Amino acid sequence: MSAFDGLVRGVMPLIPKRVMWTVARRYVAGAELSDALARVTALRAEGFGAILDVLGEGVSSEDGARAAADEYKRALAGLGDADRDTPISVKPTHLGLLLDPALCEALLDELCAAAGAGGRRVRFEMEDAPTVSATLEVFERVAARHGNLGCVLQSRLFRTADDVERLIGSTPDLNVRMVKGIYLEPPEIAWTDAEEIRTNFIARVASLLDAGAFVALATHDDEVAERGLELLTERGLGPDSGRYEFQCLMGVRRAFAARLRDAGHPVRVYVPYGRDWHAYSMRRLAKNPEIARHVMRALFRGGDR
Numbered sequence: 001m002s003a004f005d006g007l008v009r010g011v012m013p014l015i016p017k018r019v020m021w022t023v024a025r026r027y028v029a030g031a032e033l034s035d036a037l038a039r040v041t042a043l044r045a046e047g048f049g050a051i052l053d054v055l056g057e058g059v060s061s062e063d064g065a066r067a068a069a070d071e072y073k074r075a076l077a078g079l080g081d082a083d084r085d086t087p088i089s090v091k092p093t094h095l096g097l098l099l100d101p102a103l104c105e106a107l108l109d110e111l112c113a114a115a116g117a118g119g120r121r122v123r124f125e126m127e128d129a130p131t132v133s134a135t136l137e138v139f140e141r142v143a144a145r146h147g148n149l150g151c152v153l154q155s156r157l158f159r160t161a162d163d164v165e166r167l168i169g170s171t172p173d174l175n176v177r178m179v180k181g182i183y184l185e186p187p188e189i190a191w192t193d194a195e196e197i198r199t200n201f202i203a204r205v206a207s208l209l210d211a212g213a214f215v216a217l218a219t220h221d222d223e224v225a226e227r228g229l230e231l232l233t234e235r236g237l238g239p240d241s242g243r244y245e246f247q248c249l250m251g252v253r254r255a256f257a258a259r260l261r262d263a264g265h266p267v268r269v270y271v272p273y274g275r276d277w278h279a280y281s282m283r284r285l286a287k288n289p290e291i292a293r294h295v296m297r298a299l300f301r302g303g304d305r
Ligand SMILES: Cc1cc2nc3c(=O)[nH]c(=O)nc-3n(C[C@H](O)[C@H](O)[C@H](O)COP(=O)(O)OP(=O)(O)OC[C@H]3O[C@@H](n4cnc5c(N)ncnc54)[C@H](O)[C@@H]3O)c2cc1C
Pocket: 125, 126, 127, 152, 154, 179, 180, 181, 182, 183, 218, 219, 220, 221, 222, 224, 247, 248, 249, 252, 253, 269, 270, 291, 294, 295
């Protein structure tokens, strides 16, 4: 950790909640479902797709996991029949993975059934390395019952190459969001070099495309997007192929997302909301100083590229 990272981590908890909100509101739709639905509508009017996420993770009780699932059901009802396109994105530990994988699996089953009835998809997210095996086990079982469930794989992890091969064999209609991975993992199990993480991202996307999977390239990295577009072109996969999309986080590199949209590519923007926004933001910041740096820059400089 650099001296700057140390300074940033030390300063973040001292920033008052209302000041944090002036920054967080760029990345978080609001505390309430109505805030998120308004944002989804606005994004769709601008030609973007959306992804709805209820903030929260690591629940410590069965009631907490059930409350998370209930909020997702409320969100699905709120999206209503007018919007069958917007998927929900769910963190495994928000549904109680760490408490009881069977509970998590049952709740994910319910969400897939509720979303599927409205013609919508569900994305089962990926969290830190100790949860990856349990997450993929739950994913594979639920995906065997619900064709509308997709997963996330992290190019930072060495294991992801094997996970891709296994999922290609085990899961028909495989739908993967490829990310670098937001959790900083130890060098024994993950690449730490930015170029290696990029190279693995592109190699895994290529394997998935070649196996016929749908791939969501979730990145704001110009080079990864460029190399991803080359892979698509080489395979003759255009915007109407229905085989890929780009995904970006709300408030991050809006000009980058707009460029992809203007070039005709499908782009979805991740819209997180929930009363847990402050605790969630602080946990994220504590785990990854890189994000804290983005927040500090936004606080003091603003701007976008
Ligand atoms: C839709 C979506 C869903 C995701 N889901 C998961 C998941 O389930 N599990 C998981 O581990 N990770 C997830 N991630 C996060 C992902 O793993 C990366 O941490 C994140 O996308 C940053 O990596 P990057 O590819 O954009 O490249 P980077 O090199 O990190 O970023 C490229 C450029 O984008 C800008 N940028 C990136 N992030 C931010 C930010 N937070 N604030 C301001 N500027 C920023 C910076 O200008 C940076 O230089 C998700 C990301 C997206 C877009």
